[in-house]
Amino acid sequence: MALRIQQPGLMTTVQDEGRSDGYRVGMPPAGAMDKFAYRIANGLVGNPDGLAVLEATYLGPQVEFTEDTVFAVTGADMPATLNGEPLDAWASHTARAGDVLAFGFLKSGARAYVAVAGGIDVKPVLGSRSTYTLCGMGGFEGRPLVAGDLLSVGSGVDGTPGRRMDRDLVPAVSGAVELRVVVGLASYRVEPDSLAAFFETDWSVTPDANRVGYRYRGGSVEWVPRTQPRGAGSDPANVVDIGYPVGSIQIPGGSEPIALLNDAVTGGGYATIGTIISADLSVVGQSKTGDVTRFVPVSLEGALAARRDAAVRLERARASFSS
Amino acid sequence: MSDDLSVQAPFPGVFYRKPDPESPEFVQVGDDVQADTVVGLIEVMKMFQEITAGVAGKIVSFEVENEGAVSAGQVLLVVR
């Protein structure tokens, strides 16, 4: 069983839960940017957790199934068709050999997921099938898919066609995004008024927004003047090189904040003022160029509560599967 | 006009009417285009994607300036 890529879309990669070990040597986790949509896609086709899927950003691929199988589409609203016939997202379907899955224009969100019964079968690298394109590791030959690629699919999963998630549980996606942030790290480097203004600014996602990080525009921050400490470099936005959490927000030059994401650079010399909470990383993954983003400060307790809520939402979504 | 067909941006980004700053525009108002004629580029995530007309006809107007920001589904140009 295989998938033949007829058209790759803009940026389609193989992704799974991502790597859990390697940050300490500079290896970011990679993995699906919207974990909710990814996990539901696997669940709908009857896959066990952790199998690899396709993640398509902004423009969906055109994919031919070489044998009968079961598949599901979740994530961004990018109307899917099978042999030209409209297809429900957030549901699993049977495909026959020779059927072609295609996508229309993006309506909302940024990333669609395609799961196939058995999962995309590429060789795991460091415990994951996720593609890390910056270093050409993992996934399918370490790169985004191109026309003509033939992807193997794992065996051993019969597939569960006709499963549907309750439509009411599809995450609402709009062009206005709120991301909760635990303030800290080098936030003391920013003038208090300026830090407060940061959280009152409508930031817009620039075209420079990918799996490594999203760059925003819309304001700037003032640094607290100081004599730069030894080894930090002369720019006030610089600190002695430090680790960057996934989700951390840095502001090179004082304007254009960057939120680091799944393919993050793991450390460097820019001051970091806070970190997007884990529950909202999927929200970033569905935000797109031009979207307005507000960063909202939240306490650690608030972040942990949001994490519990996200887990409940996932369980409720799984429990809602009906056939 | 019912004969007007719009060419839309398939995804958000920055619309370019030229392949590079020194070159002329891909197409002009009044040009005849085929479905596979390249009418511009959209840049996003440091990648450039060629945008084809998707329809045949004569270009009536451009709705987006060169290097203008576009959202998914936004009309780039009108063909009749």
Added chain:
Amino acid sequence: MSASTAPAGTLYSHGGDEWIVVQLDEAMSLDVNLKAQVITRALADLDLPGVREICLSNASYMVRLDPDVVNPAALVEQLKEIEAQSTDFRSITLSTRIVDIPVLFEDEWTAATVKRFRDRHQRPDLTDLEFGAELNGFSTTDDFIDAMVSAPALISMIGFVPTVPWGYQLVPEDRQIEVPKYVRPRTFTPERAFGWGGAFSAIYPVDGAGGYQLFGLCPAPIVQPAQTLPDFRDSYTFPRPGDLFNYRKIERPEFDEVRARVEEGTFAYRIEELEFTPADWFARPDETVASMKELLYGA
């Protein structure tokens, strides 16, 4: 919201719910990195539930945690206890290894890169090596190279992209080499390039963007995903936090010979296990470095 005042001492900070970043000092020094090395090793030995990864950095360290297993605030309290228990970082003994890292300085490949990106440099009229020599008060580039290979570098952090080793040279502070990064980063750097930025040496594991001053090229890899070379059997990455990298100036014939052995799959780094007591180095830096080199190369 945090107050906008610089921390008096260690700054414990939550990076969302899955990370804790501990800034031990705002400034870089050998002392602060030793402290980070000791704390991260002690933390690793404790094998605490919910601690997923421990990442050493120059004057700080970072913990990736599973908040479903351990409460981040409770873990911070444990980290503070570990910090309180370890005070004299110079007297500890670091079980580490010293490694011979051959470097071909002024090689043709980095020279071509340096030339290509002159418009992004502070001094387009000089090579990176000439610039570094002038800035650090050396009259010739040979003297500058001699200084860079005079003492090993303690690997104080690994990251940015996979396996980049950041080295802090074991020389007294008045002899520390410092250079700025490029004014605008290069879009290309050759694989295995040897460079310097701020007070840190680094090796670029693969082709890619970069902003460090480029001085030479290493013949041997520091990352090998295929894991065919003997040094990469257990891990695809070579550098480890706390390693001592002794850069050694080589000439073209040795460079070609090492490249050939890498291609054959027979190359292995020259490595010696070492018990490093920083207090010895602080008391007698030059003698301690001399004995390290003797251990590595013989008398």
